[in-house]
Amino acid sequence: MPQLTDDPERAGTWMTPAEYGASRAVLWTGATVLVTDPDGRVLVQSVDYRRDRLLPGGAVDAGEAPSAAAAREMREELGIDGHYPRGLAVDWVPADAPGFPPEMRFPGEILHVYDGGTWTPERIGSVRLPAQEVTGIDFAEPADLPALMDAGDARRALSALRARVNGGGPALLEDGRPTTPTALDRLGVLRTRRAPQHGTWHPGPVPAHLPVRDRTGWLFAPDGRVLLLVARATGAVHLPSHRAEHAVAAVPLGYRYADQQAHARTAARLTALSPAADPAYARLLATPEQVRELSDWGPAGRHELASVHAARAHLGLPAPPRTPPVELPEQGLRW
Structure with a gap:
Protein backbone atom coordinates (compact mmCIF):
# COMPACT_ATOMS: atom_id res chain seq x y z
CA MET A 1 0.00 0.00 0.00
CA THR A 182 -8.51 -30.38 -4.12
CA ALA A 183 -8.65 -34.02 -5.22
CA LEU A 184 -12.44 -33.76 -5.61
CA ASP A 185 -12.00 -30.69 -7.83
CA ARG A 186 -9.22 -32.21 -9.95
CA LEU A 187 -11.21 -35.37 -10.54
CA GLY A 188 -14.45 -33.47 -11.24
CA VAL A 189 -16.44 -35.42 -8.67
CA LEU A 190 -20.22 -34.78 -8.94
CA ARG A 191 -20.00 -33.64 -12.56
CA THR A 192 -21.98 -36.71 -13.67
CA ARG A 193 -25.18 -38.03 -12.15
CA ARG A 194 -24.75 -40.26 -9.14
CA ALA A 195 -25.94 -43.82 -9.70
CA PRO A 196 -29.03 -44.40 -7.51
CA GLN A 197 -28.44 -47.19 -4.99
CA HIS A 198 -31.74 -47.20 -3.16
CA GLY A 199 -33.60 -50.00 -1.47
CA THR A 200 -33.80 -51.16 2.12
CA TRP A 201 -30.72 -51.76 4.30
CA HIS A 202 -30.34 -55.02 6.20
CA PRO A 203 -27.40 -55.59 8.58
CA GLY A 204 -25.64 -58.95 8.56
CA PRO A 205 -25.03 -61.66 5.93
CA VAL A 206 -27.12 -62.03 2.79
CA PRO A 207 -29.67 -64.85 3.19
CA ALA A 208 -28.83 -67.89 1.09
CA HIS A 209 -32.03 -67.69 -0.96
CA LEU A 210 -31.37 -64.14 -2.25
CA PRO A 211 -29.46 -63.57 -5.51
CA VAL A 212 -26.43 -61.29 -5.03
CA ARG A 213 -25.87 -58.74 -7.78
CA ASP A 214 -22.54 -57.36 -6.52
CA ARG A 215 -20.23 -57.35 -3.50
CA THR A 216 -18.37 -54.22 -2.44
CA GLY A 217 -16.30 -53.38 0.58
CA TRP A 218 -15.92 -50.75 3.24
CA LEU A 219 -12.14 -51.10 3.46
CA PHE A 220 -10.69 -49.18 6.41
CA ALA A 221 -7.25 -47.59 6.63
CA PRO A 222 -5.68 -47.48 10.12
CA ASP A 223 -6.94 -43.92 10.69
CA GLY A 224 -10.59 -44.93 10.16
CA ARG A 225 -11.00 -43.54 6.66
CA VAL A 226 -12.15 -45.84 3.86
CA LEU A 227 -11.06 -46.54 0.30
CA LEU A 228 -13.08 -44.85 -2.43
CA LEU A 229 -12.68 -45.24 -6.21
CA VAL A 230 -13.25 -42.34 -8.64
CA ALA A 231 -13.55 -42.83 -12.40
CA ARG A 232 -11.19 -40.30 -13.96
CA ALA A 233 -13.32 -39.99 -17.12
CA THR A 234 -16.60 -39.22 -15.38
CA GLY A 235 -15.91 -38.33 -11.73
CA ALA A 236 -18.29 -41.09 -10.63
CA VAL A 237 -17.50 -42.61 -7.23
CA HIS A 238 -18.06 -46.10 -5.87
CA LEU A 239 -16.80 -48.47 -3.23
CA PRO A 240 -14.18 -51.04 -4.32
CA SER A 241 -14.70 -54.76 -4.67
CA HIS A 242 -14.54 -56.46 -1.29
CA ARG A 243 -11.53 -58.48 -2.55
CA ALA A 244 -9.74 -55.67 -4.39
CA GLU A 245 -7.01 -54.98 -1.81
CA HIS A 246 -5.03 -56.48 1.05
CA ALA A 247 -7.60 -56.72 3.82
CA VAL A 248 -7.96 -58.65 7.06
CA ALA A 249 -10.69 -59.31 9.60
CA ALA A 250 -13.41 -59.18 6.94
CA VAL A 251 -16.97 -59.39 8.22
CA PRO A 252 -20.32 -59.26 6.38
CA LEU A 253 -21.62 -55.78 7.06
CA GLY A 254 -25.05 -55.99 5.46
CA TYR A 255 -26.85 -55.65 2.16
CA ARG A 256 -29.16 -53.43 0.21
CA TYR A 257 -32.24 -55.11 -1.17
CA ALA A 258 -33.67 -53.64 -4.37
CA ASP A 259 -35.29 -55.10 -7.49
CA GLN A 260 -35.32 -58.55 -5.85
CA GLN A 261 -31.51 -58.56 -5.66
CA ALA A 262 -29.00 -58.02 -2.88
CA HIS A 263 -26.08 -55.59 -3.06
CA ALA A 264 -23.74 -57.02 -0.43
CA ARG A 265 -21.31 -54.98 1.67
CA THR A 266 -18.28 -56.26 3.57
CA ALA A 267 -16.17 -54.44 6.17
CA ALA A 268 -12.45 -55.11 6.57
CA ARG A 269 -9.18 -53.53 7.70
CA LEU A 270 -6.63 -52.59 5.04
CA THR A 271 -3.00 -53.55 5.57
CA ALA A 272 -1.66 -52.42 2.20
CA LEU A 273 -2.58 -51.11 -1.22
CA SER A 274 -1.29 -52.86 -4.32
CA PRO A 275 0.06 -50.82 -7.24
CA ALA A 276 -2.86 -49.37 -9.19
CA ALA A 277 -4.13 -52.01 -11.62
CA ASP A 278 -6.46 -49.74 -13.59
CA PRO A 279 -5.28 -46.19 -14.46
CA ALA A 280 -8.87 -45.25 -15.27
CA TYR A 281 -9.60 -45.01 -11.54
CA ALA A 282 -8.17 -42.82 -8.81
CA ARG A 283 -8.04 -44.19 -5.27
CA LEU A 284 -8.95 -41.87 -2.42
CA LEU A 285 -9.19 -42.12 1.33
CA ALA A 286 -12.36 -40.47 2.65
CA THR A 287 -14.49 -40.53 5.77
CA PRO A 288 -17.62 -42.71 5.68
CA GLU A 289 -19.73 -39.54 5.83
CA GLN A 290 -18.00 -38.17 2.73
CA VAL A 291 -18.65 -41.42 0.87
CA ARG A 292 -22.33 -41.16 1.71
CA GLU A 293 -22.52 -37.48 0.66
CA LEU A 294 -20.97 -38.30 -2.73
CA SER A 295 -23.44 -41.16 -3.28
CA ASP A 296 -27.18 -41.40 -3.92
CA TRP A 297 -28.31 -43.98 -1.39
CA GLY A 298 -31.72 -42.67 -0.47
CA PRO A 299 -33.16 -42.81 3.08
CA ALA A 300 -31.39 -46.13 3.83
CA GLY A 301 -28.02 -44.38 3.63
CA ARG A 302 -28.09 -43.33 7.27
CA HIS A 303 -28.81 -46.90 8.37
CA GLU A 304 -25.88 -48.22 6.35
CA LEU A 305 -23.67 -45.49 7.78
CA ALA A 306 -24.60 -46.59 11.32
CA SER A 307 -23.56 -50.16 10.43
CA VAL A 308 -20.28 -48.86 8.99
CA HIS A 309 -19.38 -47.06 12.21
CA ALA A 310 -20.33 -50.10 14.28
CA ALA A 311 -17.97 -52.21 12.15
CA ARG A 312 -15.21 -49.59 12.46
CA ALA A 313 -15.50 -49.68 16.23
CA HIS A 314 -15.53 -53.51 16.16
CA LEU A 315 -12.26 -53.41 14.20
CA GLY A 316 -10.74 -51.14 16.86
CA LEU A 317 -10.27 -48.18 14.51
CA PRO A 318 -10.75 -44.49 15.40
CA ALA A 319 -13.52 -42.22 14.15
CA PRO A 320 -11.78 -40.08 11.51
CA PRO A 321 -12.14 -36.30 11.54
CA ARG A 322 -13.44 -34.71 8.34
CA THR A 323 -10.51 -33.68 6.18
CA PRO A 324 -10.31 -33.36 2.37
CA PRO A 325 -10.12 -36.78 0.68
CA VAL A 326 -6.57 -37.68 -0.34
CA GLU A 327 -5.60 -39.37 -3.60
CA LEU A 328 -3.35 -42.36 -2.96
CA PRO A 329 -0.12 -43.03 -4.88
CA GLU A 330 -0.28 -45.27 -7.94
CA GLN A 331 2.62 -47.39 -6.65
CA GLY A 332 0.60 -48.45 -3.63
CA LEU A 333 1.59 -48.35 0.04
CA ARG A 334 1.72 -50.33 3.27
CA TRP A 335 0.65 -49.51 6.80
Whole structure:
Protein backbone atom coordinates (compact mmCIF):
# COMPACT_ATOMS: atom_id res chain seq x y z
CA MET A 1 0.00 0.00 0.00
CA PRO A 2 1.48 3.41 -0.92
CA GLN A 3 2.00 6.08 1.72
CA LEU A 4 -0.75 8.67 1.93
CA THR A 5 -0.18 12.40 2.34
CA ASP A 6 -2.01 15.68 1.86
CA ASP A 7 1.22 17.34 0.65
CA PRO A 8 1.01 17.64 -3.17
CA GLU A 9 4.78 18.23 -3.45
CA ARG A 10 5.76 14.81 -2.09
CA ALA A 11 7.03 12.53 -4.87
CA GLY A 12 7.57 8.79 -5.32
CA THR A 13 4.89 6.41 -4.13
CA TRP A 14 3.12 9.05 -2.01
CA MET A 15 -0.53 9.58 -2.93
CA THR A 16 -3.23 11.85 -1.62
CA PRO A 17 -6.20 10.08 -0.02
CA ALA A 18 -8.34 11.15 -2.99
CA GLU A 19 -5.81 9.70 -5.46
CA TYR A 20 -5.55 6.46 -3.57
CA GLY A 21 -9.33 6.11 -3.30
CA ALA A 22 -9.71 6.71 -7.03
CA SER A 23 -7.08 4.05 -7.78
CA ARG A 24 -8.92 1.24 -6.01
CA ALA A 25 -11.01 -1.26 -7.97
CA VAL A 26 -14.76 -1.05 -7.52
CA LEU A 27 -16.62 -4.37 -7.26
CA TRP A 28 -20.12 -5.44 -6.41
CA THR A 29 -20.66 -7.80 -3.47
CA GLY A 30 -23.17 -10.66 -3.36
CA ALA A 31 -24.14 -13.50 -1.04
CA THR A 32 -25.80 -16.84 -1.80
CA VAL A 33 -26.68 -19.89 0.29
CA LEU A 34 -26.15 -23.53 -0.68
CA VAL A 35 -28.82 -25.85 0.73
CA THR A 36 -29.23 -29.59 0.13
CA ASP A 37 -31.97 -32.08 0.90
CA PRO A 38 -31.29 -35.42 2.66
CA ASP A 39 -30.47 -37.03 -0.70
CA GLY A 40 -27.72 -34.52 -1.48
CA ARG A 41 -29.63 -32.55 -4.11
CA VAL A 42 -29.12 -28.78 -4.30
CA LEU A 43 -31.87 -26.20 -3.78
CA VAL A 44 -32.29 -23.94 -6.82
CA GLN A 45 -34.99 -21.35 -7.35
CA SER A 46 -36.82 -20.09 -10.41
CA VAL A 47 -37.23 -16.33 -10.76
CA ASP A 48 -39.45 -14.16 -12.91
CA TYR A 49 -36.63 -12.12 -14.47
CA ARG A 50 -34.42 -14.80 -16.07
CA ARG A 51 -34.58 -18.36 -17.36
CA ASP A 52 -31.59 -19.74 -15.46
CA ARG A 53 -32.03 -21.19 -11.99
CA LEU A 54 -30.23 -19.57 -9.07
CA LEU A 55 -29.07 -20.37 -5.59
CA PRO A 56 -31.03 -18.26 -3.09
CA GLY A 57 -29.31 -14.96 -2.39
CA GLY A 58 -28.62 -11.58 -3.88
CA ALA A 59 -26.80 -8.29 -3.52
CA VAL A 60 -25.16 -7.14 -0.31
CA ASP A 61 -26.56 -3.74 0.63
CA ALA A 62 -24.35 -0.77 1.51
CA GLY A 63 -22.92 -1.21 4.99
CA GLU A 64 -24.29 -4.76 5.30
CA ALA A 65 -22.16 -7.77 6.23
CA PRO A 66 -22.29 -10.58 3.63
CA SER A 67 -23.54 -13.12 6.20
CA ALA A 68 -26.32 -10.71 7.21
CA ALA A 69 -27.24 -10.30 3.55
CA ALA A 70 -27.44 -14.09 3.17
CA ALA A 71 -29.83 -14.34 6.11
CA ARG A 72 -31.94 -11.42 4.81
CA GLU A 73 -32.21 -12.89 1.32
CA MET A 74 -33.27 -16.30 2.66
CA ARG A 75 -35.96 -14.61 4.70
CA GLU A 76 -37.16 -12.44 1.80
CA GLU A 77 -37.01 -15.10 -0.91
CA LEU A 78 -38.00 -18.29 0.93
CA GLY A 79 -39.59 -17.09 4.17
CA ILE A 80 -36.97 -18.99 6.18
CA ASP A 81 -35.27 -17.45 9.21
CA GLY A 82 -31.73 -18.61 9.83
CA HIS A 83 -28.12 -17.79 10.56
CA TYR A 84 -25.38 -18.86 8.15
CA PRO A 85 -21.96 -18.26 9.69
CA ARG A 86 -20.07 -20.95 7.76
CA GLY A 87 -18.65 -19.88 4.44
CA LEU A 88 -18.13 -22.44 1.67
CA ALA A 89 -16.57 -20.29 -1.05
CA VAL A 90 -15.57 -16.76 -2.03
CA ASP A 91 -15.65 -16.18 -5.77
CA TRP A 92 -14.19 -13.38 -7.91
CA VAL A 93 -16.47 -12.82 -10.89
CA PRO A 94 -14.68 -10.87 -13.66
CA ALA A 95 -16.13 -7.75 -15.24
CA ASP A 96 -16.30 -9.47 -18.64
CA ALA A 97 -18.39 -12.38 -17.35
CA PRO A 98 -21.15 -13.17 -19.88
CA GLY A 99 -24.77 -12.33 -19.21
CA PHE A 100 -24.44 -8.71 -18.14
CA PRO A 101 -25.70 -6.09 -20.65
CA PRO A 102 -23.21 -3.29 -21.46
CA GLU A 103 -25.50 -0.58 -20.11
CA MET A 104 -25.31 -2.21 -16.67
CA ARG A 105 -21.56 -1.41 -16.54
CA PHE A 106 -20.92 -4.50 -14.46
CA PRO A 107 -17.61 -3.88 -12.62
CA GLY A 108 -17.05 -7.45 -11.42
CA GLU A 109 -18.20 -9.00 -8.16
CA ILE A 110 -17.03 -10.72 -5.02
CA LEU A 111 -19.62 -13.37 -4.24
CA HIS A 112 -19.81 -15.24 -0.92
CA VAL A 113 -21.39 -18.71 -0.74
CA TYR A 114 -22.65 -19.77 2.69
CA ASP A 115 -23.61 -23.22 3.95
CA GLY A 116 -27.35 -23.49 4.49
CA GLY A 117 -27.05 -27.11 5.66
CA THR A 118 -29.24 -30.10 4.90
CA TRP A 119 -32.95 -29.39 5.19
CA THR A 120 -35.45 -31.91 6.49
CA PRO A 121 -38.75 -32.43 4.65
CA GLU A 122 -40.43 -30.41 7.40
CA ARG A 123 -38.15 -27.43 6.85
CA ILE A 124 -38.59 -27.66 3.09
CA GLY A 125 -42.34 -27.71 3.64
CA SER A 126 -42.13 -24.47 5.63
CA VAL A 127 -40.83 -22.48 2.62
CA ARG A 128 -43.08 -19.54 1.79
CA LEU A 129 -42.42 -17.77 -1.50
CA PRO A 130 -42.95 -14.02 -1.95
CA ALA A 131 -45.68 -12.57 -4.13
CA GLN A 132 -43.16 -11.81 -6.89
CA GLU A 133 -39.59 -12.51 -8.03
CA VAL A 134 -39.22 -16.13 -6.85
CA THR A 135 -41.68 -18.38 -8.66
CA GLY A 136 -40.64 -21.80 -7.37
CA ILE A 137 -37.92 -24.02 -5.91
CA ASP A 138 -36.56 -27.42 -6.85
CA PHE A 139 -33.88 -29.76 -5.55
CA ALA A 140 -31.52 -30.66 -8.38
CA GLU A 141 -29.00 -33.45 -8.77
CA PRO A 142 -25.55 -31.76 -8.60
CA ALA A 143 -24.60 -32.97 -12.08
CA ASP A 144 -27.71 -31.27 -13.51
CA LEU A 145 -26.70 -27.79 -12.32
CA PRO A 146 -24.78 -26.86 -15.52
CA ALA A 147 -27.94 -27.51 -17.57
CA LEU A 148 -30.11 -25.45 -15.20
CA MET A 149 -27.87 -22.53 -14.29
CA ASP A 150 -25.58 -19.99 -15.91
CA ALA A 151 -22.20 -21.65 -16.50
CA GLY A 152 -20.36 -19.53 -13.92
CA ASP A 153 -23.10 -19.99 -11.33
CA ALA A 154 -23.01 -23.77 -11.82
CA ARG A 155 -19.21 -23.89 -11.47
CA ARG A 156 -19.45 -21.87 -8.25
CA ALA A 157 -22.21 -24.06 -6.80
CA LEU A 158 -20.35 -27.30 -7.55
CA SER A 159 -17.10 -25.91 -6.16
CA ALA A 160 -18.91 -24.83 -3.00
CA LEU A 161 -20.55 -28.24 -2.67
CA ARG A 162 -17.18 -29.98 -2.99
CA ALA A 163 -15.77 -27.60 -0.40
CA ARG A 164 -18.57 -28.61 1.97
CA VAL A 165 -17.77 -32.31 1.44
CA ASN A 166 -14.04 -31.63 1.86
CA GLY A 167 -14.49 -29.87 5.19
CA GLY A 168 -11.19 -28.06 4.76
CA GLY A 169 -12.54 -24.50 4.93
CA PRO A 170 -13.88 -22.08 2.31
CA ALA A 171 -12.65 -22.43 -1.26
CA LEU A 172 -11.16 -19.40 -2.99
CA LEU A 173 -12.55 -19.22 -6.52
CA GLU A 174 -11.89 -17.18 -9.62
CA ASP A 175 -14.88 -17.27 -11.99
CA GLY A 176 -16.11 -20.36 -10.19
CA ARG A 177 -12.83 -22.27 -10.40
CA PRO A 178 -10.78 -23.08 -7.27
CA THR A 179 -7.38 -21.39 -7.13
CA THR A 180 -6.08 -24.42 -5.21
CA PRO A 181 -8.03 -27.45 -6.48
CA THR A 182 -8.51 -30.38 -4.12
CA ALA A 183 -8.65 -34.02 -5.22
CA LEU A 184 -12.44 -33.76 -5.61
CA ASP A 185 -12.00 -30.69 -7.83
CA ARG A 186 -9.22 -32.21 -9.95
CA LEU A 187 -11.21 -35.37 -10.54
CA GLY A 188 -14.45 -33.47 -11.24
CA VAL A 189 -16.44 -35.42 -8.67
CA LEU A 190 -20.22 -34.78 -8.94
CA ARG A 191 -20.00 -33.64 -12.56
CA THR A 192 -21.98 -36.71 -13.67
CA ARG A 193 -25.18 -38.03 -12.15
CA ARG A 194 -24.75 -40.26 -9.14
CA ALA A 195 -25.94 -43.82 -9.70
CA PRO A 196 -29.03 -44.40 -7.51
CA GLN A 197 -28.44 -47.19 -4.99
CA HIS A 198 -31.74 -47.20 -3.16
CA GLY A 199 -33.60 -50.00 -1.47
CA THR A 200 -33.80 -51.16 2.12
CA TRP A 201 -30.72 -51.76 4.30
CA HIS A 202 -30.34 -55.02 6.20
CA PRO A 203 -27.40 -55.59 8.58
CA GLY A 204 -25.64 -58.95 8.56
CA PRO A 205 -25.03 -61.66 5.93
CA VAL A 206 -27.12 -62.03 2.79
CA PRO A 207 -29.67 -64.85 3.19
CA ALA A 208 -28.83 -67.89 1.09
CA HIS A 209 -32.03 -67.69 -0.96
CA LEU A 210 -31.37 -64.14 -2.25
CA PRO A 211 -29.46 -63.57 -5.51
CA VAL A 212 -26.43 -61.29 -5.03
CA ARG A 213 -25.87 -58.74 -7.78
CA ASP A 214 -22.54 -57.36 -6.52
CA ARG A 215 -20.23 -57.35 -3.50
CA THR A 216 -18.37 -54.22 -2.44
CA GLY A 217 -16.30 -53.38 0.58
CA TRP A 218 -15.92 -50.75 3.24
CA LEU A 219 -12.14 -51.10 3.46
CA PHE A 220 -10.69 -49.18 6.41
CA ALA A 221 -7.25 -47.59 6.63
CA PRO A 222 -5.68 -47.48 10.12
CA ASP A 223 -6.94 -43.92 10.69
CA GLY A 224 -10.59 -44.93 10.16
CA ARG A 225 -11.00 -43.54 6.66
CA VAL A 226 -12.15 -45.84 3.86
CA LEU A 227 -11.06 -46.54 0.30
CA LEU A 228 -13.08 -44.85 -2.43
CA LEU A 229 -12.68 -45.24 -6.21
CA VAL A 230 -13.25 -42.34 -8.64
CA ALA A 231 -13.55 -42.83 -12.40
CA ARG A 232 -11.19 -40.30 -13.96
CA ALA A 233 -13.32 -39.99 -17.12
CA THR A 234 -16.60 -39.22 -15.38
CA GLY A 235 -15.91 -38.33 -11.73
CA ALA A 236 -18.29 -41.09 -10.63
CA VAL A 237 -17.50 -42.61 -7.23
CA HIS A 238 -18.06 -46.10 -5.87
CA LEU A 239 -16.80 -48.47 -3.23
CA PRO A 240 -14.18 -51.04 -4.32
CA SER A 241 -14.70 -54.76 -4.67
CA HIS A 242 -14.54 -56.46 -1.29
CA ARG A 243 -11.53 -58.48 -2.55
CA ALA A 244 -9.74 -55.67 -4.39
CA GLU A 245 -7.01 -54.98 -1.81
CA HIS A 246 -5.03 -56.48 1.05
CA ALA A 247 -7.60 -56.72 3.82
CA VAL A 248 -7.96 -58.65 7.06
CA ALA A 249 -10.69 -59.31 9.60
CA ALA A 250 -13.41 -59.18 6.94
CA VAL A 251 -16.97 -59.39 8.22
CA PRO A 252 -20.32 -59.26 6.38
CA LEU A 253 -21.62 -55.78 7.06
CA GLY A 254 -25.05 -55.99 5.46
CA TYR A 255 -26.85 -55.65 2.16
CA ARG A 256 -29.16 -53.43 0.21
CA TYR A 257 -32.24 -55.11 -1.17
CA ALA A 258 -33.67 -53.64 -4.37
CA ASP A 259 -35.29 -55.10 -7.49
CA GLN A 260 -35.32 -58.55 -5.85
CA GLN A 261 -31.51 -58.56 -5.66
CA ALA A 262 -29.00 -58.02 -2.88
CA HIS A 263 -26.08 -55.59 -3.06
CA ALA A 264 -23.74 -57.02 -0.43
CA ARG A 265 -21.31 -54.98 1.67
CA THR A 266 -18.28 -56.26 3.57
CA ALA A 267 -16.17 -54.44 6.17
CA ALA A 268 -12.45 -55.11 6.57
CA ARG A 269 -9.18 -53.53 7.70
CA LEU A 270 -6.63 -52.59 5.04
CA THR A 271 -3.00 -53.55 5.57
CA ALA A 272 -1.66 -52.42 2.20
CA LEU A 273 -2.58 -51.11 -1.22
CA SER A 274 -1.29 -52.86 -4.32
CA PRO A 275 0.06 -50.82 -7.24
CA ALA A 276 -2.86 -49.37 -9.19
CA ALA A 277 -4.13 -52.01 -11.62
CA ASP A 278 -6.46 -49.74 -13.59
CA PRO A 279 -5.28 -46.19 -14.46
CA ALA A 280 -8.87 -45.25 -15.27
CA TYR A 281 -9.60 -45.01 -11.54
CA ALA A 282 -8.17 -42.82 -8.81
CA ARG A 283 -8.04 -44.19 -5.27
CA LEU A 284 -8.95 -41.87 -2.42
CA LEU A 285 -9.19 -42.12 1.33
CA ALA A 286 -12.36 -40.47 2.65
CA THR A 287 -14.49 -40.53 5.77
CA PRO A 288 -17.62 -42.71 5.68
CA GLU A 289 -19.73 -39.54 5.83
CA GLN A 290 -18.00 -38.17 2.73
CA VAL A 291 -18.65 -41.42 0.87
CA ARG A 292 -22.33 -41.16 1.71
CA GLU A 293 -22.52 -37.48 0.66
CA LEU A 294 -20.97 -38.30 -2.73
CA SER A 295 -23.44 -41.16 -3.28
CA ASP A 296 -27.18 -41.40 -3.92
CA TRP A 297 -28.31 -43.98 -1.39
CA GLY A 298 -31.72 -42.67 -0.47
CA PRO A 299 -33.16 -42.81 3.08
CA ALA A 300 -31.39 -46.13 3.83
CA GLY A 301 -28.02 -44.38 3.63
CA ARG A 302 -28.09 -43.33 7.27
CA HIS A 303 -28.81 -46.90 8.37
CA GLU A 304 -25.88 -48.22 6.35
CA LEU A 305 -23.67 -45.49 7.78
CA ALA A 306 -24.60 -46.59 11.32
CA SER A 307 -23.56 -50.16 10.43
CA VAL A 308 -20.28 -48.86 8.99
CA HIS A 309 -19.38 -47.06 12.21
CA ALA A 310 -20.33 -50.10 14.28
CA ALA A 311 -17.97 -52.21 12.15
CA ARG A 312 -15.21 -49.59 12.46
CA ALA A 313 -15.50 -49.68 16.23
CA HIS A 314 -15.53 -53.51 16.16
CA LEU A 315 -12.26 -53.41 14.20
CA GLY A 316 -10.74 -51.14 16.86
CA LEU A 317 -10.27 -48.18 14.51
CA PRO A 318 -10.75 -44.49 15.40
CA ALA A 319 -13.52 -42.22 14.15
CA PRO A 320 -11.78 -40.08 11.51
CA PRO A 321 -12.14 -36.30 11.54
CA ARG A 322 -13.44 -34.71 8.34
CA THR A 323 -10.51 -33.68 6.18
CA PRO A 324 -10.31 -33.36 2.37
CA PRO A 325 -10.12 -36.78 0.68
CA VAL A 326 -6.57 -37.68 -0.34
CA GLU A 327 -5.60 -39.37 -3.60
CA LEU A 328 -3.35 -42.36 -2.96
CA PRO A 329 -0.12 -43.03 -4.88
CA GLU A 330 -0.28 -45.27 -7.94
CA GLN A 331 2.62 -47.39 -6.65
CA GLY A 332 0.60 -48.45 -3.63
CA LEU A 333 1.59 -48.35 0.04
CA ARG A 334 1.72 -50.33 3.27
CA TRP A 335 0.65 -49.51 6.80
